[in-house]
Amino acid sequence: MLMTNLEHVESAAHHKEVLENNENVMICCGRMGPMCIPVYISMEELREEYPNVKFMDMEFDHPEAYVIRNAPECSGFMGLPFTMYYKNGKVVKATTSIQSKDQIVNILNEVF
Amino acid sequence: MHTQEQFDLIILGGGAAGLTAGIYASRAKLSTLILNEGMVGGQMILTYEIANYPGYENISGYQLSMSMKKQAETFGCVIKQNITIDQLDIQGEIKSVKLSNGNVYTSKAIILATGGSSRNLNVKGEDEFKGRGISYCATCDGDFYTGQDIIVVGGGNSALEEAVSLTKYAKTVTIVHQFDYFQAFEHAVEMAQKNEKISFILNSTITGFHGDEKLKYVEIKNLKTDEISKKEIDGVFIFIGYAANTSKLKSHIAINQYGEIITDETMATNVPGVFAAGDVRAKKIRQIATAVSDGAIAAVSAIEYVQK
Numbered sequence A: 001m002l003m004t005n006l007e008h009v010e011s012a013a014h015h016k017e018v019l020e021n022n023e024n025v026m027i028c029c030g031r032m033g034p035m036c037i038p039v040y041i042s043m044e045e046l047r048e049e050y051p052n053v054k055f056m057d058m059e060f061d062h063p064e065a066y067v068i069r070n071a072p073e074c075s076g077f078m079g080l081p082f083t084m085y086y087k088n089g090k091v092v093k094a095t096t097s098i099q100s101k102d103q104i105v106n107i108l109n110e111v112f
Numbered sequence B: 001m002h003t004q005e006q007f008d009l010i011i012l013g014g015g016a017a018g019l020t021a022g023i024y025a026s027r028a029k030l031s032t033l034i035l036n037e038g039m040v041g042g043q044m045i046l047t048y049e050i051a052n053y054p055g056y057e058n059i060s061g062y063q064l065s066m067s068m069k070k071q072a073e074t075f076g077c078v079i080k081q082n083i084t085i086d087q088l089d090i091q092g093e094i095k096s097v098k099l100s101n102g103n104v105y106t107s108k109a110i111i112l113a114t115g116g117s118s119r120n121l122n123v124k125g126e127d128e129f130k131g132r133g134i135s136y137c138a139t140c141d142g143d144f145y146t147g148q149d150i151i152v153v154g155g156g157n158s159a160l161e162e163a164v165s166l167t168k169y170a171k172t173v174t175i176v177h178q179f180d181y182f183q184a185f186e187h188a189v190e191m192a193q194k195n196e197k198i199s200f201i202l203n204s205t206i207t208g209f210h211g212d213e214k215l216k217y218v219e220i221k222n223l224k225t226d227e228i229s230k231k232e233i234d235g236v237f238i239f240i241g242y243a244a245n246t247s248k249l250k251s252h253i254a255i256n257q258y259g260e261i262i263t264d265e266t267m268a269t270n271v272p273g274v275f276a277a278g279d280v281r282a283k284k285i286r287q288i289a290t291a292v293s294d295g296a297i298a299a300v301s302a303i304e305y306v307q308k
């Protein structure tokens, strides 16, 4: 279990349900490591500013995290975390490795 | 609407040094503001496991930094993170800091605790292949390279120790280093030299990263002969040291040839009312324990200055 204040994606079925019920979704899939923690914290801070976006995380080593690990958009990714941005259930952006809060804000403004 | 607020003390940087200074100053009843560009915790957050900070046999850098932050806030210290500093005026009696959102904060004294950042190679392809073959964290990304061929760039303790730890996963590890000697401690060099999976390319540096959706090969320049060769590779881990975060400070304050702030033993700089603490200042040992020590001394000096 990730020790963050974000809502966690618990399974592949939950992932599907979240995408079906929310127009704009950002999910950070990682571990409690130094490249991932700053991304979770930025997401926690951005929740208020972006009420139209559902911010969640998912444990990278969860067996059902294959929904992100094996996504075609993540092919070639070799750095944690894998961060996904979905609009109407479709991946509109995916990033690998640490991103600064400014980089995340730029993506949110661009895709949502 | 922009705000303008006054404090007794402003601390730039919320790493180990800044947070400690915040704890001491707020506990002494100085109204204290910590302004941090990026995430509070600084380099501690980049550390999976800290085994040499007194009082904790083993603690993650994240936990240690969150506990320092909480302790500072308990004493009334105000902490703002992920801010951007637009303008600094620290020469006069009143120090002022203007943020990019237009807010202005003033104080009687200021502590500069902006720490250090890891150096990049700054060569072609480095940004493009970050997370697609280039990594700065062996513990985070090592397992992606199981059974593969990788390069570690650097010749200090981090580079050599991480190269050895990466042999748990990688088929081969090649250390590329710009000199023909290492800055690392003797035992770290010995461990790397003894490891059968590790080989060395010395007097050399990477000058370019190439691939498609993943890194495929690097260009390596021999710094003695200027000869450039190509090497096919699955991953590159870069550990080439840290540089002081003084780009926004150096026009205001005396620094040495490495860009580090010069202080006396009370952490005072050449500007009255301006103190510096932690990795940002010119010193030999850069550790959490020494940053904490600097932070405590700088805070006590700032308290004396404000109450003079």
Ligand SMILES: Cc1cc2nc3c(=O)[nH]c(=O)nc-3n(C[C@H](O)[C@H](O)[C@H](O)COP(=O)(O)OP(=O)(O)OC[C@H]3O[C@@H](n4cnc5c(N)ncnc54)[C@H](O)[C@@H]3O)c2cc1C
Residues within 6 Å of the ligand: B012, B013, B014, B015, B016, B017, B018, B035, B036, B037, B038, B039, B040, B041, B042, B043, B044, B046, B047, B049, B050, B051, B052, B053, B085, B113, B114, B115, B116, B117, B245, B248, B277, B278, B279, B280, B286, B287, B288, B289, B291
């Ligand atoms: C991977 C790694 C492992 C380490 N392992 C250990 C270990 O096991 N034990 C140990 O004792 N030490 C370890 N260290 C060293 C230790 O982390 C540092 O010496 C110490 O944390 C430095 O603290 P600091 O407060 O001086 O600076 P930093 O931690 O660098 O904090 C400075 C803060 O200032 C912020 N900042 C930068 N510029 C500005 C600006 N212009 N305005 C406002 N804020 C700014 C930064 O975002 C940062 O939060 C490690 C370092 C690294 C990188």
